[in-house]
Amino acid sequence: MTKTLGKTRDKTRIQRKNTATILEAALDVFSTHGFRGSTVDQIGNAAGLSKPNLLYYFSSKEAIHNALxxxxxxxxxxxxxALDAQGDPLPEILNYVCRKLKMSREFPRESRLFxxxxxxxxxxxxxxxxxxxxxxxxxxxxxIAGWIAAGKIAPVHPYHLMFSIWSLTQHYADFDVQVHRILGQDTDPYPEAEVYLETLFTRMLTPQTI
Amino acid sequence: MTKTLGKTRDKTRIQRKNTATILEAALDVFSTHGFRGSTVDQIGNAAGLSKPNLLYYFSSKEAIHNALxxxxxxxxxxxxxALDAQGDPLPEILNYVCRKLKMSREFPRESRLFxxxxxxxxxxxxxxxxxxxxxxxxxxxxxIAGWIAAGKIAPVHPYHLMFSIWSLTQHYADFDVQVHRILGQDTDPYPEAEVYLETLFTRMLTPQTI
DNA sequence: GTCTATACAAAGATAGAC
DNA sequence: GTCTATCTTTGTATAGAC
Structure with a gap:
């Protein structure tokens, strides 16, 4: 609203920063408590902003959630x-699994929000x-069906293959608490998970030449 | 509180019935909205009971949740x-997968509550x-580690094997909505899921004799 | 045992001063 | 842009009549 470019850019910079802070805090809160289980107060506290100030940036609690x-x-x-139809079938799928597992590791809150x-x-x-x-x-x-028809990978139901990749990889983000209760609080499950999943899909998808 | 056994049993019968009705309704509501996202009113409506009446049977919202x-x-x-150390390794594991998948099918709300x-x-x-x-x-x-050491099944990380069984089977209950959006509303995913999972674990766990 | 009415607290959202 | 104070709604739980 001010005239000088300088001040306008200042405002914008603050807005951007606060908007980002709010979304970051909201991700924390929503991913842990769900939409209805989260309160604007909680998000405000996590963001270091007052409730009204938070609602100055987003018109409502739902608006924050939608933005996320x-x-x-x-x-x-x-x-x-990124799964490439032109690539080598088995490595393409293994790489997809690997990327998905990496997402769980790097963005567990996003996974839980979802x-x-x-x-x-x-x-x-x-x-x-x-x-x-x-x-x-x-x-x-x-x-994938094409790859199977061409005998490049062993026959499996493509859609259930997809479901299995999602569930196996997202499990480490979504059920993180349980995994750590079983393996011990200080264990990093991801290195072994990666080995396990690569083994699993390799054995399942390698065509049987017998 | 009444003297005759008949009336006492009547009361007990009503109490049991209402308690069961409430827990049934609460399972519906809690499994869909989570604890904090659910309200006593919702549960009351689902159970066909008024809010105060519901709180006559359970002292609080949390008491209902705890009971579940x-x-x-x-x-x-x-x-x-039921996994039997004395049984045949591969069939034992496949049967476990099968029982777990059946739980997802028959008790999807319990799975989501969990x-x-x-x-x-x-x-x-x-x-x-x-x-x-x-x-x-x-x-x-x-x-399982014993079975692997004895060469009865192919070597895998036992704990991650366990995680994979849980995630693959529970996915069909927990992500039910997504599965149906992908496969179509009227498709029953379970028959094909069972075939897929049996194939997956058989291929992964069958010892390589080469 | 079940209801109506209500107390009480929490939470979403706004007003208006600064 | 940020705050204090406040309005309003919703939700948990209880009081007390029937």
Whole structure:
């Protein structure tokens, strides 16, 4: 609102910074407690801002949640988009598994945010599932079906293969607490998980030449 | 409080019926919205009882939730308890997978209740994880390690094998909405899931004789 | 045992001063 | 842009009539 470019850019910089801080804090809170289980106060505290100030940047609690979700689906699908129909079938799939596992490791909160949303009936991302997820999955499953038909990998149900990759990799983010209760608090499960999953998919997908 | 056995039993019968109705309704609501996302009103409506009447049977919202959780862990571990160290290794594991998948099919709400709890940090069942889940898992993983050492099944990390069984089977209950969005609303995913999982674990665990 | 009415606390959102 | 104070709604739980 001020006239000078300098001040305008200052404002924008603060806004950007606070917006980012809020989203960061909100990710923490929403991913742990779910949408209805989270309060604006909690998010404010986590962000170091007062409740009214927080609502100066976002018009409502739901607006914050939407901002998080709207960016999420895109990022979430990146590893699958990178699956290359022209590549070597088995390595392509193993690399996809690897990328997905890396996402769980690096973005566990995003994974839990997504999981919370799906478990609770996906009320806010049902549209994105139909518009973005399903078409991409259909496309990539067709690729996999092609590889199977060509005898490049062993025959399996492409869609359930997809489900298995998701569930196996996301488990380490979503059920993190349980994994650590079993393996011990100080254990990093990811290195062994990577070995395990590579073994699993290699054995399952290697064509039987007998 | 009445003197005659008849009336006393009548009361008890009503109490049992209403208690069961409430728990049934609460399972519906809690498994969908999580603890903090659920309201006593919702549960009351689902149970066909007024809010105060519901609180006549359970002292608080948390008491209802506790009643559900306390029974859950035991049921949840039954399929794993049945894993028999004396049995044939591969069929034993495949049967465990099968029982676990059947649990997802028959008790999807219980699965989601559990998933909600774990994702949100397991505040109310951390104790049960340490006291019941971990010892049982340790025991059964030792059995599996024995089978591997004896060359009865191919070498894999026993604990990650366990995680993979859980994640693959529970996925069909917890991410039910997503599965149906991908496969179509009217598709029953379980028959093909069973074939897929049997194939997966057979290929992974069959010892390589080469 | 079940209801209506209500107390009480928590949470979302706004007003208005600074 | 940020705060204090406040309004309003919603939600947990209880009081007390029937």
């Amino acid at each position: 979700l709207s960016g999420l689906m895109d990022t979430w699908l990146d590893p699958l988009r 999981a919370n949303e799906i478990i609770q009936g996906a009320p806010r991302i049902m549209g994105a599932l139909d518009a973005e997820l399903r078409p991409l999955v259909d496309e990539k499953c067709a690729v | 959780l306390s029974g859950l862990m035991d049921t949840w571990l039954d399929p794993l308890r 998933a909600n709890e774990i994702i949100q940090g397991a505040p109310r069942i951390m104790g049960a994880l340490d006291a019941e889940l971990r010892p049982l898992v340790d025991e059964k993983c030792a059995v």
